[in-house]
Amino acid sequence: MPGLRSLAYRLKSWLRRRDVTVWYSPAYRIPLSGLEQSAGVEPRRADFVAWWLLESGAVPASSLRAPHRIPFADLDRVHTLELLDSLGRPETLARIFAVDPSDVPTDELVNTARLACGGTLEAARETLRTRAPALNLLGGFHHAGPGSAGGFCPMNDVAAALAALRAEGFEGTAVVLDLDAHPPDGIAGCLASDAPSWIGSISGSDWGPLTRVDETVLPEGAGDDLYLETLEGLLGRMPRPDLAFVLAGGDVLAGDRFGKLGLTLDGARRRDLRVAVELEGVPSVWLPAGGYSPNAWRVFAGTGTVVATGALDPIPADYDPLQARFADISATIPQESLGESGDFSAADLEEALGLRPQRDRLLLGYYTRSGLEHALYRYGILDHLTRLGFERFRVEFDRANPGDRLRLFATSRGREELLLEFVYERRRVAGRDVLYVHWASLRNPRARFSEKRPRLPGQEVPGLGLAREAGEMTALMAKRLGLAGVAFRPAWYHTAFGARHNFAFVDPGRQGRFEAMVRDLAGLPLRESTLAVSEGRILMNGQPYAWEADEMAFWLEPAPRDLAAVQAERDRVHFDWNRAPAEGRGA
Incomplete structure (x- = not known):
């Protein structure tokens, strides 16, 4: 099915494809390990969009362009020197991105922002030359003003690009269609004296x-019909541009953490199609702007699909870009580069008889240390850790009780630190052989807990923001070892909550109680709910409830589940919580 579905997308895209350029760099991933926890921002959004556009066939690989960092001279055209100087301080960047200063690798974060601004400028030059649409997969930093920055916008790529083009001789009418859920305050400030420009905006917040600025503020929760009707009016008032910047914000979706609108994915796609039709033949640069929900990446992936092909086909709901990407990479890594076959060889016999020196320990009887390090490199994990400030990586295996332990060390600030630690064992669960994870720890010793990144139960230091990558690698290890899946016992509610999309409790009754808990604690932030569980402040049907650390499993192939038993238990129980910590326990 996935292959046929991908083929169908490719055929449709081939029939309707327009020439577009897509500006993207792996360095567009925002190098902040605490960003998901603190702000709900998906730091991999640009990666997800690029992978989908390529896999679906919406754009060919030849359409991708690598951005260059925008020169400070171009930023200086719109920003004060005081603001640009302040971006060299982690405290400034921490405020802009709503993280703790200890979480900020200053040079890498500024590099990402400058690459995005460079991408917008280069995309604008390209579209003026070709008159074909251009997409930049990071940008639309519309809250950065001449002397201010905030709201995840350290510098203003649209204003800097337009100012550079003006300096190069562009005199035409520039239109900024800001379709993010928030007002374009920074762009308005930066373009206040640019007479040939026009800014149109549809917002869900009145600032x-x-x-x-031709701005329409919609009522909270406004959905597809009202939004699209308002868009028609805005496009009717828009002057015919010689260059357009479209901020196709992903925060217009219902349920976005900071946006207050209520669009569906289909509504966002139809928004983009209507704008693309209106701008047919006009040089245009399309930018993702904001988005603070799990589906925000799907909005701009849909934008790219519409701009490139005109197709409104939805992205399959079960498509996981990270899972698809890692599976593709795994298929290109040969067995011999990761480990040994596991068959008992003549060399094994000679070692057992003491006739030759012992070789290095194999993890799970298969993986070599160099093989695991190679895999960590291929999956992009070592590159990301380097951007966070670590170097000189070292993989180590030893025996745990039970299982085999994998540890990754790296040097930071002159000290070797433990970053990753996993204890694995082959074990039988529910009658099937699985890769059992006894222990998993991802540690960022450079970061610290704070009000913006509070400690969760069981944490010694903040995490690395790599839990999803670690999960995908573990599943691929199980597949390569010929096992049926992955299993573990979540010691904390937040651990089970984070794994719930792929894992389920083996016991159907336990799964039903967990689903009821997720349902009934939905009104609490995750930290508050997991603290309530760990502190014994949860009631099930009016009685005190203690967390059940039972086995959860992820099966590589679908396994039969007693869904009736899950539903019956889910309907039977109800959870509530006491707001005050239990006596004698701290928060």
Whole structure:
């Protein structure tokens, strides 16, 4: 099915494809390990969009362009020197991105922002030359003003690009269609004296009047019909542009953490198609702007699909870009580069008889240390850790009780630190052989806990923001070892909550109680709910409830489940919580 589905997308895209350029770099991943926890931002969004556009066939690999960092001279055209100087301080960047200063690798984060701004400028030059649409997969930093920055916008790529083009001789009418859920306050400030420009905006938040902005503020929760009707009016008032910047914000979706609108994915796609039709033949740069929900990446992936092919086909709901990407990479890594076959050889016999020196320990009887390090490199994990400030990586195996232990060390600030630690064992669960994870720890010793990144139960230091990558690698290890899946016992509610999309409790009654708990604690932030569980403040049907650390499993092939028993238990129980910590326990 996945192959046929991918083929169908490719055929449709081939029939309707337009020439587009896509500006993207792996360094577009925002190098902040605490960003997901603190702000709900998906730091991999640009990666996800790029992978989907390529896999679906919406754009060919030849359409990808690598951005270059924008020169400070171009930023200086729109920003004060005081603001640009302040971006060299982790405290400034921490405020802009709502993280703790200890979580900020200053040079890497500024490099990412400058690459995004460079991508917007280069995309604008390209679209003026070809008159074909251009996409930049990171950008639309519309809250950065001449002397201010905030709201995840360290510098203003649209204003800097337009100012550079003006300096190069572009005199035409520039239109900024800001379809993010928040007002373009920074762009308005930066373009206040640019007479040939026009800014149109549809927002879900009223921040007061903005100079020279045609803005419509919609009521909270406004859905597809009202939004698209408002868009028709805005496009009717828009002057015919010589260059357009479209901020196709992903925070317009219902349920977005910071946006207040209520669009569906289909509504966002139809928004983009309507704008693409209106801008047919106009040089245009499309930018993702904001988005603070799990589906935000799907919005701009849909934008790219519409701009490139005109197709409204939805992205399959079960498509996981990280899972698909890692599976593709795994298929290109030969067995001999990871480990040994596991068959008992003549060399094994000679070692057992003491006739030759013992070789290095194999993890799970298969993986070599160099093989695991190679895999960590191929999956991009070592590159990401390097961007976080680590170097000189070292993989180590030893025997745990039970199982085999994998540890990854790296040097930071002159000290060797433990970053990853896993204890694995082959074990039988529910009658099937699985890769059992006794222990998993991802540690960022450079970061610290704070109000913006509070400690969760069981944590010694903040995490690395790599839990999803670690999960995908573990599943691929199980597949390569010929096992049926992965299993573990979540010691904390937040651990089970994070794994719930792929894992389920083996016991159907336990799964039903867990689903009821997720349902009934939905009104609490995750930290508050997991603290309530760990502190004994949860009631099940009016009685005190203690967390059940039972086995959860992820099966590589679908396994039969007693869904009726799950539903019956889910319907039978109800959870509530006491707001005050239990006596004698701290928060």
